[in-house]
Structure formats: C-alpha cells, structure tokens
Amino acid sequence: MARGGYMGGIFGSSPVSPLQAHMTKVYACASELIPLFNAVINEDWGEVELRQQLISNLEQDADVLKKRLRLNLPKGLFMPISRQDLLEVLLMQDRIANQAKDIAGTIVGRRLTLPTVIHEDYIRFVARCVAACKQARKAINELDELVETGFTGQEVRIVTDMVTKLDAIESDTDNLQASIRRKIFEIENDLPPIEVMFLYKIIEGTGEVADRSQGVGGRLMLMLAK
Numbered sequence: 001m002a003r004g005g006y007m008g009g010i011f012g013s014s015p016v017s018p019l020q021a022h023m024t025k026v027y028a029c030a031s032e033l034i035p036l037f038n039a040v041i042n043e044d045w046g047e048v049e050l051r052q053q054l055i056s057n058l059e060q061d062a063d064v065l066k067k068r069l070r071l072n073l074p075k076g077l078f079m080p081i082s083r084q085d086l087l088e089v090l091l092m093q094d095r096i097a098n099q100a101k102d103i104a105g106t107i108v109g110r111r112l113t114l115p116t117v118i119h120e121d122y123i124r125f126v127a128r129c130v131a132a133c134k135q136a137r138k139a140i141n142e143l144d145e146l147v148e149t150g151f152t153g154q155e156v157r158i159v160t161d162m163v164t165k166l167d168a169i170e171s172d173t174d175n176l177q178a179s180i181r182r183k184i185f186e187i188e189n190d191l192p193p194i195e196v197m198f199l200y201k202i203i204e205g206t207g208e209v210a211d212r213s214q215g216v217g218g219r220l221m222l223m224l225a226k
Contacts, residue, residue, distance in 0.1 A: 007133075008019060013165065015072075015074070015086060016081045016143045016147055018069045018072075019086060019140065020066070020140055022065040022069060022094075023141075023185050025062040025065055025097070026062050026093045026094070028058050029059050029096075029097045029136045030096055030100045030133040031102075031130055033103065033104070033126050033129070033130060034126055034130055036048060036055065036104055037122060037123060037126050038123065039051060040112070041119050041123070045111065048107065048108060051104065054106065055104045056105070058097070058103060059100065059101040062093075062094065063094075063097075066093075070087070081162050081223065082226075083106075085152070085222070085223050085226075089216060089220070092215045092219055093136075093140075096209055096212045096213055097206060099209050099212060100209060102205060103206060103209075106198065106201065106205070107202065111203060112195070117183050118180050125180060126134050126206055127204060128169060128172050128173045128210065129173050129206055129210040130209065131169050132166060132173060132213040133209060133213040136166055136213040136216040137164065139162040139163055139166065139220055140220070142158060142159050142162065142215065144154070145158075156224055159220060159224065161211075161219070161222065162217075163217040163221055170210045170211065170214040180203055181200070181203060184196065184203070
C-alpha cells in the first residue's frame with residue numbers, strides 16, 4: 001500500500017512513493033470526467049467549464065510530480081526497480097492525465113453535446129474507463145510491497161489478479177464503446193458531419209483512458225516477468 005513519500009530530492013530506499021503519488025493525482029484527474037460528462041448531458045456549460053479547469057489543474061499538478069520524479073531519480077546502479085521500467089510506467093500514467101485534459105478541452109472548445117440516444121450508455125462508458133484507471137492505481141499502490149518481497153511470493157499473485165481484473169474492465173469499455181459507436185452510426189445522417197467527426201473523436205479519446213490504464217498494468221506485468 002502507498003505509504004506516502006517526500007517528493008523533493010530525498011527518496012529514501014526507492015522512488016516508488018513518488019510514482020504512487022503521481023498515479024494518485026492522475027486518477028483524480030481522470031475521475032473528473034464523470035461529473036464533466038454529466039454536466040455535458042445536462043448542458044450545464046458553467047459546470048462543464050469548471051470541471052475542465054479542474055482537470056487542467058490536476059493534469060498540471062501531475063506534470064509537476066512527473067518532472068520532479070525524473071529530475072530526482074537516483075542515477076546509481078542500485079535501485080529495486082530499473083530506471084527504464086520506472087520511467088515507462090511514469091510515461092503511461094502521464095498519458096492518462098493528458099488524455100483526460102484533451103477530452104475536456106475539446107468538449108469546451110466546441111461546446112460538444114451528446115445525442116440523447118447515447119446519454120445513459122456514455123455515463124456507463126466513462127465510469128468504466130475511470131474504473132480502469134482506479135484499478136491501475138490500486139496495482140501501482142502494491143509496488144512497495146512487491147519491492148519489499150523482491151517481486152516474489154503471494155504479493156505477485158495479488159498484483160497479477162489486480163491486473164487481470166484491469167484487463168476485464170478494459171474489455172468492458174471496448175464493448176460499451178462499440179455499442180455507442182453503433183448508435184451514433186444509426187443517426188449520423190441526422191447530425192452535422194463536423195459534429196459526427198468530433199463525437200467519434202471524443203468516444204475514441206474516452207476509451208483511451210481505459211487503454212492507457214491497461215498499459216500501466218501491462219508494464220507492471222513485464223516487471224513481474226523479469
């Protein structure tokens with residue numbers, strides 16, 4: 001479990017806690033997509049803009065943590081996790097926050113509305129994508145135990161089960177995304193073509209939150225395999 005950690009130049013025994021702090025901020029950022037899309041459905045543009053600004057601020061906070069971790073990463077030979085593995089996980093986490101920021105920015109920039117026919121499905125879809133991010137954070141929060149046990153024993157099974165569940169959540173998002181795309185396809189002739197293009201872009205971008213969360217789990221599994 002995450003035990004916190006000082007995000008300055010002092011890492012203690014490993015940079016795991018700062019990585020976990022970054023993932024916590026990334027999850028906070030992605031989580032705001034749920035109230036943002038609820039506000040889009042309600043066409044409450046004041047609330048949409050507020051959520052977009054919050055997402056932007058959280059993404060910037062995550063960026064600060066990312067840069068600080070990179071700058072203070074020990075360069076010595078001895079680390080419980082290889083420098084490359086840690087940076088790869090950090091990059092995958094960073095992409096989740098960037099994706100959330102891009103989605104929110106596109107919606108506000110175009111005042112993009114969602115057709116009524118997909119309202120219910122879309123909230124389920126975005127909630128499941130955020131659930132994938134939450135599951136990825138849960139797995140990352142086990143990294144310190146993995147380090148302590150030398151990536152062996154019961155802890156490996158716990159993390160493997162977490163990542164298996166993450167894969168299942170991502171598979172759910174694929175199915176939901178396919179269903180939403182079918183419903184848009186059925187009505188796209190009734191919508192302005194440019195609107196349809198941006199709708200598909202937002203749908204794809206929302207799914208990327210789950211895909212990139214799965215990528216975090218995938219990097220963890222590669223670490224376990226070494």
